[in-house]
Amino acid sequence: MSLSLDDYRDAKLVRNALMELRSVMTRPWVIMEICGGQTHAIMQYGLDQLLPKELELVHGPGCPVCVTPLELVDKAIAIASRPEVIFCSFGDMLRVPGSNEDLFSVRAKTGNVRVVYSPLDAVKIAQENPGKEVVFFAIGFETTAPVNAASVIQAKNLGLKNYSILVSQVCVPPAMEAILSSPDNRVQGFLAAGHVCSVMGYWEYHPIAAKYQIPIVITGFEPLDLVRGITQCIKQLEKSQHFVENAYERVVTEKGNLPAQQMIERIYAPVDRNWRGIGSIPLSGWGLRSEYNDFNAETCFDIASIVVHESEVCIAGEILRGIKKPNQCPAFRVLCDPTRPLGAPMVSSEGACSAYYRYSVNSGN
Amino acid sequence: MVSHNTPSFTTASCPVPLPHNAQIVMGHGSGGRMTRDLINQVFKPLFSNSFLDAGNDFASLPVPNGELVISTDNHVVSPLFFPGGDIGRLAVCGTVNDIAVSGANPLYLTAGFILEEGLSIETLGCIVESMREACEESGVKIISGDTKVVEKGRCDGLYINTTGIGWKPVDLCIHGANARPGDSVLITGTVADHGMAVLSARGELALESEIQSDVSPLNGLVVDLLKAAPGVHVLRDPTRGGLATTLNEIALQSNCEIILDEKTIPITRPVKTCCEMLGFDPLYVANEGKLVIILPSEQVQSALDALWKHPFGRNSALIGSISEKVNPRVLLKTLIGGTRILDMLSGEMLPRIC
Numbered sequence: 001m002s003l004s005l006d007d008y009r010d011a012k013l014v015r016n017a018l019m020e021l022r023s024v025m026t027r028p029w030v031i032m033e034i035c036g037g038q039t040h041a042i043m044q045y046g047l048d049q050l051l052p053k054e055l056e057l058v059h060g061p062g063c064p065v066c067v068t069p070l071e072l073v074d075k076a077i078a079i080a081s082r083p084e085v086i087f088c089s090f091g092d093m094l095r096v097p098g099s100n101e102d103l104f105s106v107r108a109k110t111g112n113v114r115v116v117y118s119p120l121d122a123v124k125i126a127q128e129n130p131g132k133e134v135v136f137f138a139i140g141f142e143t144t145a146p147v148n149a150a151s152v153i154q155a156k157n158l159g160l161k162n163y164s165i166l167v168s169q170v171c172v173p174p175a176m177e178a179i180l181s182s183p184d185n186r187v188q189g190f191l192a193a194g195h196v197c198s199v200m201g202y203w204e205y206h207p208i209a210a211k212y213q214i215p216i217v218i219t220g221f222e223p224l225d226l227v228r229g230i231t232q233c234i235k236q237l238e239k240s241q242h243f244v245e246n247a248y249e250r251v252v253t254e255k256g257n258l259p260a261q262q263m264i265e266r267i268y269a270p271v272d273r274n275w276r277g278i279g280s281i282p283l284s285g286w287g288l289r290s291e292y293n294d295f296n297a298e299t300c301f302d303i304a305s306i307v308v309h310e311s312e313v314c315i316a317g318e319i320l321r322g323i324k325k326p327n328q329c330p331a332f333r334v335l336c337d338p339t340r341p342l343g344a345p346m347v348s349s350e351g352a353c354s355a356y357y358r359y360s361v362n363s364g365n
Numbered sequence: 366m367v368s369h370n371t372p373s374f375t376t377a378s379c380p381v382p383l384p385h386n387a388q389i390v391m392g393h394g395s396g397g398r399m400t401r402d403l404i405n406q407v408f409k410p411l412f413s414n415s416f417l418d419a420g421n422d423f424a425s426l427p428v429p430n431g432e433l434v435i436s437t438d439n440h441v442v443s444p445l446f447f448p449g450g451d452i453g454r455l456a457v458c459g460t461v462n463d464i465a466v467s468g469a470n471p472l473y474l475t476a477g478f479i480l481e482e483g484l485s486i487e488t489l490g491c492i493v494e495s496m497r498e499a500c501e502e503s504g505v506k507i508i509s510g511d512t513k514v515v516e517k518g519r520c521d522g523l524y525i526n527t528t529g530i531g532w533k534p535v536d537l538c539i540h541g542a543n544a545r546p547g548d549s550v551l552i553t554g555t556v557a558d559h560g561m562a563v564l565s566a567r568g569e570l571a572l573e574s575e576i577q578s579d580v581s582p583l584n585g586l587v588v589d590l591l592k593a594a595p596g597v598h599v600l601r602d603p604t605r606g607g608l609a610t611t612l613n614e615i616a617l618q619s620n621c622e623i624i625l626d627e628k629t630i631p632i633t634r635p636v637k638t639c640c641e642m643l644g645f646d647p648l649y650v651a652n653e654g655k656l657v658i659i660l661p662s663e664q665v666q667s668a669l670d671a672l673w674k675h676p677f678g679r680n681s682a683l684i685g686s687i688s689e690k691v692n693p694r695v696l697l698k699t700l701i702g703g704t705r706i707l708d709m710l711s712g713e714m715l716p717r718i719c
Contacts, residue, residue: 009700009701010700010701011701014702015701015702045703046698046701046703046704046705047701048703049703049704050702050703104385104390104391105385105390107390107391108389109388117643223700223701339385339399339711358708359706360705360706361696361704361706
């Protein structure tokens, strides 16, 4: 019998699933949920209080805003400050602090920054404003990559000469490997990001599960999805198993969305990427292929000389790698809150710190 | 492969941003924490007096035989027309409601118009007609007005300021600092209708919906409510910042802990779906035709019976209570039985990325 969306939030079904989880769990385990959307669902529904105390969930780097490197935020601000530019971005990026200011401030000063819901809206703005250079801040994981790529194809088909994208496109599997190969890694099992897998499938994860001998369970975002994903992961851990399992079958298939993958492949090539708080990870993201240089904001604008000053105030890096929890940060709630964020995890609506700040009853005041 | 070039895990990095206290950003108009900070930073130190410091959307001034209640509001909605209303209806209802939540009877409005060069007279006519209808519906008169015209590009069509005057008896004591332990919390209908209707009407979402704004004058509903439940402690219309922000303001003013039960909060299916798609929390989305009511629990049933009979109160519901704790915060019991903090809106509400 198929369940409705409401069933995935049903108190009784969730309670039963939690009972099953308790019955299979015999000792403490540490599991990382990769995606910021999962972190938020856990906190938003108060699921953290209902899970067995011996289960430790650590929050992964799967928040596109949080991991976008400072250097690219500064580049975005430099481009957005130019008078000939209309700079388009997903809303969350406006609040991310650059070295000296954020895109909100640029918008307040110049009026040239626009929040869009899709890069295709930015293409439309480029069409309507032939005298302006329209730049889209193409951030995100595999989930945003296809539509960001589609915007370039659409701009090209329309013959637009005034559209470009500033790319900060990252991928989940290399980040998982980076976390697992770190000497201070504590993660024993992964809940893989359901939405990312809806695009990419989960064929990429088999080698990781095998190499690091770690269970990887593709997991959704509703409370019942999360409890089921956790339960499947714990079952593997208890039996010393390690394979890739799909607990989000209503959305995800092994192969994923092939046309979307082809769209990514056509426009992007793998590149090394800097992850804020983690550092450079080889081949962990995508950049525009050279034949699309005309649509690459980094080549269209002279921003190569931007030098970045990162200070070390908060523990965002450790939080993004699952080593610490947001409420273990000395700045949490004291110096750092969503209106005065010290770090990106407090900024984004998917960031772990903002989830703790907004929802957690036990996070200290 | 990462084996030969493992990333450095030693340099956690976070820059300290500029706080937004040097220039106005959109978040200052959100009705949440940034709005509050702006008022505290710029206005309060210079204008402080007992009327403003009470922190309500209205001021009650003692006069012989009662109190005059005064409130003012600016209306800058875009687009000017949206499903369920327009800026004219909003300008009348917004101020009528701010008066009505003191328990007063709204009587008179003033209206100030800032018009943009190029605005069509026909459009203006439609908006003014809509104001007339809303005045008739709520029984108020516009008794003074002003118009100014600014150059094209200096405003977005038109802005309207309305100031309202009402009257109430001295012994009626309904205000934000009056919530008490054991009280119950009611809402007079579905949340987030206005905000989502306006957002859909902007046409930026590539998403069409049937969502109608709830913009309505609530003074009639307040009269019916107070007849049935004369012991009401707090009334407020949860506009900008939504139900969550309004309840946080009340928790701060009354120094009380408010506990809501998520499953009892009324919301329509289209609004819920729209919010989920965009990553908005409906509890932070604006309402323009709803009341939050805080009252002694023994009057809940008679209040609900009266509200259900009124066209603007048909979906009224009991959604929470004031706990015994002296701790100014709002907690939400979630659908699955967890508990979380429901904080004030932090800045501008932003749609999620993926």
